[in-house]
Amino acid sequence: MSYFLLFFSAAIVNNFVLSYFLGICPFVGVSKKVSSAVSMGMAVTFVMLITAVVTWLIYHLLLVPFEVEILEYVSFILVIASLVQLVEMFIRKVSKPLYDTLGIYLPLITTNCAILGLALFSVLRDYGFIESVVFGLGAGAGFTLALVIMAGIREELELAPVPKYFQGAGITMIVAGALALAFMGFAGMI
Amino acid sequence: MSKTVPLKTEFIKGLWKENPVIASLLGLCPTLAVTNAAMNGLAMGLATTFVLVMSSLMISALRKVIPHQVRIAGFIVIIATFVTVADRFLAAFFPEISATLGPYIPLIVVNCLILGRQEAFSSRNGIGRSLVDSFGMGLGFIFVLVALGSVREVLGSGSIFGITVMGDWFNPWMIMILPPGAFLTLGLMIALANWYNDWRATS
Numbered sequence: 001m002s003y004f005l006l007f008f009s010a011a012i013v014n015n016f017v018l019s020y021f022l023g024i025c026p027f028v029g030v031s032k033k034v035s036s037a038v039s040m041g042m043a044v045t046f047v048m049l050i051t052a053v054v055t056w057l058i059y060h061l062l063l064v065p066f067e068v069e070i071l072e073y074v075s076f077i078l079v080i081a082s083l084v085q086l087v088e089m090f091i092r093k094v095s096k097p098l099y100d101t102l103g104i105y106l107p108l109i110t111t112n113c114a115i116l117g118l119a120l121f122s123v124l125r126d127y128g129f130i131e132s133v134v135f136g137l138g139a140g141a142g143f144t145l146a147l148v149i150m151a152g153i154r155e156e157l158e159l160a161p162v163p164k165y166f167q168g169a170g171i172t173m174i175v176a177g178a179l180a181l182a183f184m185g186f187a188g189m190i
Numbered sequence: 191m192s193k194t195v196p197l198k199t200e201f202i203k204g205l206w207k208e209n210p211v212i213a214s215l216l217g218l219c220p221t222l223a224v225t226n227a228a229m230n231g232l233a234m235g236l237a238t239t240f241v242l243v244m245s246s247l248m249i250s251a252l253r254k255v256i257p258h259q260v261r262i263a264g265f266i267v268i269i270a271t272f273v274t275v276a277d278r279f280l281a282a283f284f285p286e287i288s289a290t291l292g293p294y295i296p297l298i299v300v301n302c303l304i305l306g307r308q309e310a311f312s313s314r315n316g317i318g319r320s321l322v323d324s325f326g327m328g329l330g331f332i333f334v335l336v337a338l339g340s341v342r343e344v345l346g347s348g349s350i351f352g353i354t355v356m357g358d359w360f361n362p363w364m365i366m367i368l369p370p371g372a373f374l375t376l377g378l379m380i381a382l383a384n385w386y387n388d389w390r391a392t393s
Contacts (some may be wrong), residue, residue, distance in 0.1 A: 023219070069276060072296075116297060170377050174374060176373040184369070
């Protein structure tokens with residue numbers, strides 16, 4: 001039950017994008033079309049899952065036993081960067097259609113703060129192995145959800161008469177604010 | 191590169207015309223996350239500027255040594271090192287700020303503003319020029335963070351830098367210090383900047 005709560009909390013109540021402001025760059029950059037938003041969300045969820053597993057192992061099996069926790073940031077970001085590269089190579093070899101859908105989004109994921117944020121939060125909250133994995137899945141689902149909703153709204157926005165000075169980034173922020181407001185309704189549920 | 195651009199222009203551009211947040215939408219995560227009070231915005235801005243300036247210094251000095259193929263990884267390691275320094279420094283001397291900002295200090299590593307400047311500027315220009323550029327960008331970033339933090343703090347808690355400025359009659363708008371307030375304020379600020387640029391251009 002508590003795993004379910006953890007998943008639900010990461011995906012909805014404490015949504016990574018709308019309440020922690022993690023992964024805002026792709027949230028603004030790749031949310032113009034629903035189809036690309038879904039692909040990006042899948043790619044991020046996939047990398048998050050692997051990151052959760054690998055960074056947990058590195059932190060608890062390497063950094064803690066050797067007492068070099070100070071290398072946390074350097075090692076995490078290096079691991080994430082090389083993981084993304086590996087995942088990209090792997091997908092290209094294994095499945096061409098999947099690579100065509102996710103391919104261009106993978107390199108962008110390295111600098112997605114949601115990934116590093118996930119690793120840092122797992123350490124900060126002292127999650128166990130399975131908890132980290134569930135947390136990663138939940139965060140990925142939440143990211144996908146926010147991205148897809150945003151893309152849906154922005155597809156509609158193209159036809160809406162947006163005031164001149166709000167066009168582009170301005171209205172995107174206002175819409176994100178309204179979305180965050182809606183998600184606040186879930187606060188206090190857990 | 192364009193050696194003809196005077197240093198002053200290189201410095202000024204980061205403040206407004208190519209402001210990292212308002213004009214290029216870089217580094218949005220910390221911008222939105224920590225600006226529920228002016229002080230947090232200032233601390234975050236200073237920490238980011240420190241990392242930006244030090245990394246620019248290091249990377250512009252090493253730009254001919256770092257192999258082109260692995261430059262991104264090299265940049266990230268350098269940035270992460272300075273972030274660790276900033277994080278330890280804050281934890282040692284300003285434990286309260288460090289606790290408030292929490293994981294957002296380590297997240298400076300993936301601030302696209304920093305990596306963006308290294309890739310676009312420091313890896314192609316000399317030390318002096320890169321320093322000027324990164325200082326300008328850092329100041330522009332601090333400016334936006336403090337402005338955003340001040341607006342949100344005044345409306346959300348009735349104070350600025352912790353000093354109460356609103357009278358008893360004022361009923362704080364809780365929403366401003368919560369996540370939605372961050373998005374709404376930044377959206378309005380961007381619209382205001384667009385309007386100002388337009389007004390300047392026409393008059």
